Amino acid sequence: MGRIVLKDVKKSFGETNVIPPLNLEIDDGEFVVFVGPSGCGKSTLLRMIAGLEDLTAGDVEIDGNVVTEVPPSKRGLAMVFQSYALYPHMTVRKNIAFPMRMAGIDEETQKAKIEAAATSLNLTDYLDRKPGQLSGGQRQRVAIGRAIVREPAAFLFDEPLSNLDAALRVGMRLEIMELHEKLKTTMIYVTHDQVEAMTMADKIVVLQAGVIEQVGSPLDLYHAPRNKFVAGFIGSPKMNLFEGEEATKRNAHTIGIRPEHMTVSKTEGLWEGTVGVAEHLGSDTFLHIHETGLMDMMTVRVNGDFAARHGDKIFLTPDENQIHRFDAEGMRIE
């Protein structure tokens, strides 16, 4: 079981209010991602759930029990750190065994669990090595192994892939998702990478300056961002947001259109502009358009290859059903 409820949790460092009173419910077995720009308080929130950071006010509940005053190790949670945080003086085997040794689990059970974890994480050959002799990916797997053997109520991941190179990151992302499928344990995952959030989460919590901007499934956030911040943060490349006549025409203060929701033509269209940089990825082409009169630079995504060069005239037509409208406060207009 791993249902986690945050009730009016608040965190201040001296005079600075990092997290204003905040409420959140995480269901058992859910994969929840906290996402937001750096300094938005997502890691602090995770650490408050873990018990590594004191709450200024409010309560954390795990499976119905208030754990606000309970020390980290007694909360039944396991954490995977960005820096892996392995014990460098212990072998992989001892690292994985460590939480079990602390919990006073007998050696036979320890051995069996280490074997099982090592097998599922491809670490069997490395059990007698020290962390210093492992690659980044292997270290992160050891950290996950150390978390698994505790059979926690929930896993907490604090930007676990940030220290890995791009290729490894994609691989580890899949491994963590597979792990979630297998264990069905609650996982809370902190990242600043919205691609990780979109691909991994059952539920995304978008944070800005300690405030929850929106909670929802990845596609909810993509299709119906609650405000301009979420609209701009979720999706890659970013949504084009602009004010002006085009917005007023549609009864809004600001309108937004995603790069993939416009058709491009060299002859006709609603908006006209000049091609700046064109990024040819093969599968897609990203065009950065200037001089549209709408905003400084507009991004368009075209499926497949599109022959366009710097300085070409170009016409854009938005899919009217995909235009997001926002009021003067930046909130979504339905």
Next chain:
Amino acid sequence: MAIVAQHTKFSKIAWPVLAWVVALIFFFPIFYMVLTSFKTDADAVKPEFLFSFTPTLENYANMTENYDYWRFARNSVITAVSATIFTLVVAVPCAYAMAFNPTRATKDILMWMLSTKMLPAAAVLYPMIFMTKAAGLYDTHFLIIMVLSLINLPIVIWMLFTYFKDIPKDIIEAGKMDGLNTWGEVREILIPLAWGGIASTALLCFIFCWNEAYWTVRLTTTDAATLSKLIEGNRAPEGLFFGRLSAVSTAAVGPIVVLGWFCQKQLVQGLTFGAVK
């Protein structure tokens, strides 16, 4: 090219030569002391006998038989070892607290501790003598251990703090998640990870304690007197007993020189730690 080659050749010869000269200058007094300790007092003062003399163990025999060398040596060992242990017992938790749970005052506390080293010892000499005598602590092991501990605590805390700062906080927090209490963190993570640092700090502390002379000479008479006191006691104003004095001095610095020789690597590591990273 020729100039560069010449330059390299020059530095290849000049630097080692210079290094040897400096080393010999530093080493000579010790060498001279050891040499003198094997001379009779009469030979010791004659420059023409610098190298040509009949070696004798008379001074050493005299020292152990008549001057109770072993009692002073025992006191030195007892006070230096105890003070080192006590200092570490206080300093490790202290440095741990400041390294991993710093507050806004931590920096000031560290500076304040260091500032206590700036107090001229002579300024508190008489109060110390009167107070310790009144308290019945004068010339006791306990007093010397306390004094040695207190004068070394600031530097030891600073050194340990620097070592501990280098241990990632995440590892300590992972330990917290895995079920360690504060003492567990120190025992399972801090000490194993900072072992090299703690060892070299302990070694340095021990050397400082062993070499301390200002207080050990002035706060003891016989019971707690260390080797520094023995040397002091053999310093005759007439300056006639160089052989004897040299023997006593050699026997006093001998153990620490041997210890330092074996632990050179750790010591250098300890002193340059943090400076070259």
